[in-house]
Amino acid sequence: MEIAVGSTNPVKIDAVERTVERDEATVRPVAVDSGVSEQPRSVAETVTGAENRARRALEATGADYGVGLEGGVARLEGTPGLSLIMWGAVTDGDRLERGAGPTIRLPDDVAARLEDGRELGPVMDELLGTEGLAEGAGAVGVFTDRLTDRTAALGQAVACSFGPFLTNYYDADS
Ligand SMILES: O=P(O)(O)OP(=O)(O)OP(=O)(O)OC[C@H]1O[C@@H](n2cnc3c(O)ncnc32)[C@H](O)[C@@H]1O
Ligand SMILES: [Mg+2]
Numbered sequence: 001m002e003i004a005v006g007s008t009n010p011v012k013i014d015a016v017e018r019t020v021e022r023d024e025a026t027v028r029p030v031a032v033d034s035g036v037s038e039q040p041r042s043v044a045e046t047v048t049g050a051e052n053r054a055r056r057a058l059e060a061t062g063a064d065y066g067v068g069l070e071g072g073v074a075r076l077e078g079t080p081g082l083s084l085i086m087w088g089a090v091t092d093g094d095r096l097e098r099g100a101g102p103t104i105r106l107p108d109d110v111a112a113r114l115e116d117g118r119e120l121g122p123v124m125d126e127l128l129g130t131e132g133l134a135e136g137a138g139a140v141g142v143f144t145d146r147l148t149d150r151t152a153a154l155g156q157a158v159a160c161s162f163g164p165f166l167t168n169y170y171d172a173d174s
Contacts, residue, residue, distance in 0.1 A: 018151065045072060051091075
């Protein structure tokens with residue numbers, strides 16, 4: 001089984017590899033355009049980015065599945081502040097499934113910098129004096145004192161978008 005991932009960010013590739021380890025898949029990174037802004041700012045835009053990446057990765061490779069992962073920030077109904085969200089999408093060329101990773105509220109000073117139109121990755125690097133934090137533990141790692149990290153968090157989005165292809169519980173869906 002070959003799985004194309006619409007990104008070359010090592011943290012996304014790792015997240016897919018670790019999640020599908022059991023199924024002995026070959027994971028192939030492919031650079032694609034997400035078709036949304038560098039920093040998606042709503043659930044809808046984040047999901048669209050993941051969908052575009054999944055479709056484009058499949059088209060570019062002819063793999064069995066295309067996987068897209070997208071990070072975003074959003075003000076969520078029922079919770080205060082600005083949240084970091086992440087979504088996954090998987091397609092086999094026919095069906096497309098979507099599933100989310102965890103959500104975490106961003107500290108107010110980080111939220112304020114994002115409201116100025118900036119991207120989370122660079123804002124985190126500036127704040128912490130790091131380089132490429134988004135390709136390692138990620139903001140979710142830092143803000144949880146490493147109880148989780150970006151690989152594990154994105155892995156949940158992979159499980160919830162790819163997993164439905166592996167069961168027959170969805171077979172009756174229209
Ligand atoms: O190369 P790609 O696949 O685009 O990888 P990316 O890190 O840019 O990931 P996204 O485009 O999906 O994420 C949109 C923005 O949100 C940032 N982001 C998302 N999750 C993050 C995290 O846990 N830590 C730091 N930045 C994060 C990311 O760096 C981007 O600036
Ligand atoms: Mg990006």
